[in-house]
Amino acid sequence: xxxxxxxxxxxxILCISIFPVLVKMxxxxxxxxxxxxxxxxxxxxxxxxxxxxQIKVYDRKTTTLMVLCGMxxxxxxxxxxxxxxxxxxxxxxxxxxxxxxWVGIGxxxxxxxxxxxxxxxxxxxxxxGMVTLVGIDVFVNLSFDIPFLFSILSGLLYATYIxxxxxxxxxxxxxxxxxxxxxxxxxxxxxxxxxxxSAFTGFSIEGWMxxxxxxxxxxxxxxxLISYATQHMRxxxxxxxxxxxxxFAALLAWxxxxxxISLQMVVGGCIILFGIGITFVNKPLxxxxx
Numbered sequence: 302x303x304x305x306x307x308x309x310x311x312x313x314i315l316c317i318s319i320f321p322v323l324v325k326m327x328x329x330x331x332x333x334x335x336x337x338x339x340x341x342x343x344x345x346x347x348x349x350x351x352x353x354x355q356i357k358v359y360d361r362k363t364t365t366l367m368v369l370c371g372m373x374x375x376x377x378x379x380x381x382x383x384x385x386x387x388x389x390x391x392x393x394x395x396x397x398x399x400x401x402x403w404v405g406i407g408x409x410x411x412x413x414x415x416x417x418x419x420x421x422x423x424x425x426x427x428x429x430g431m432v433t434l435v436g437i438d439v440f441v442n443l444s445f446d447i448p449f450l451f452s453i454l455s456g457l458l459y460a461t462y463i464x465x466x467x468x469x470x471x472x473x474x475x476x477x478x479x480x481x482x483x484x485x486x487x488x489x490x491x492x493x494x495x496x497x498x499s500a501f502t503g504f505s506i507e508g509w510m511x512x513x514x515x516x517x518x519x520x521x522x523x524x525x526l527i528s529y530a531t532q533h534m535r536x537x538x539x540x541x542x543x544x545x546x547x548x549f550a551a552l553l554a555w556x557x558x559x560x561x562i563s564l565q566m567v568v569g570g571c572i573i574l575f576g577i578g579i580t581f582v583n584k585p586l587x588x589x590x591x
Contacts, residue, residue, distance in 0.1 A: 341516025434569025512583025
């Protein structure tokens with residue numbers, strides 16, 4: 302295997318990692334920022350799908366699943382943006398990265414796939430890391446704030462999106478799936494912003510620039526690069542590599558936004574990432590392989 306997939310993956314992760322920093326700058330409100338991220342990406346991928354004749358009409362079940370994927374992903378980005386602006390880019394990214402844990406639990410209950418012992422060990426460590434990150438007193442006193450709850454909700458929504466998309470991508474190619482999903486996300490977020498009374502214009506030049514970067518770099522370019530890497534690398538290696546976005550996001554937030562990173566956050570974040578990493582290990586840590 303050449304170095305191109307690895308380079309593509311690295312650049313793709315960097316493209317994703319700058320997203321929390323752009324959102325945390327708060328040049329545009331979180332919910333409307335999510336709309337433009339999807340809308341700008343749609344302006345590129347949907348015409349491409351049409352011109353290359355990749356847009357097709359699917360059966361009702363497949364179409365319904367793609368609509369649900371678009372709604373879940375759009376809402377995921379919306380609540381994650383709000384969480385980032387209400388807490389720190391580091392905390393929101395780390396808690397949002399718990400998605401693989403929720404995917405495993407969801408697979409156990411809804412797909413009847415029995416996770417391995419490693420998964421449960423990793424899940425326990427990830428949850429311990431989450432408690433360490435935000436502080437034990439938060440859980441003892443049940444003093445959860447909105448950004449914390451939205452960070453967890455973001456991970457749950459993304460996990461739901463992954464579970465639904467796994468079923469769809471067995472029948473639909475990547476480009477038409479992304480076209481449908483992003484289009485639904487755009488429409489759904491437009492309606493949601495309309496209901497919430499969000500302003501769709503009136504932003505500064507810097508604000509518009511961050512929106513363009515989010516749509517073109519963080520959404521479109523990032524996922525095209527990651528998809529390319531996934532085609533040429535082991536899925537587990539790609540998944541583990543994606544966890545580094547939390548580290549990059551923290552470093553970028555510290556450098557550009559002077560965002561403080563406490564020792565408690567470092568320890569909790571490391572435990573979370575280590576726990577999630579264990580869930581991708583194939584060889585059992587306890588007992589013998591069957």
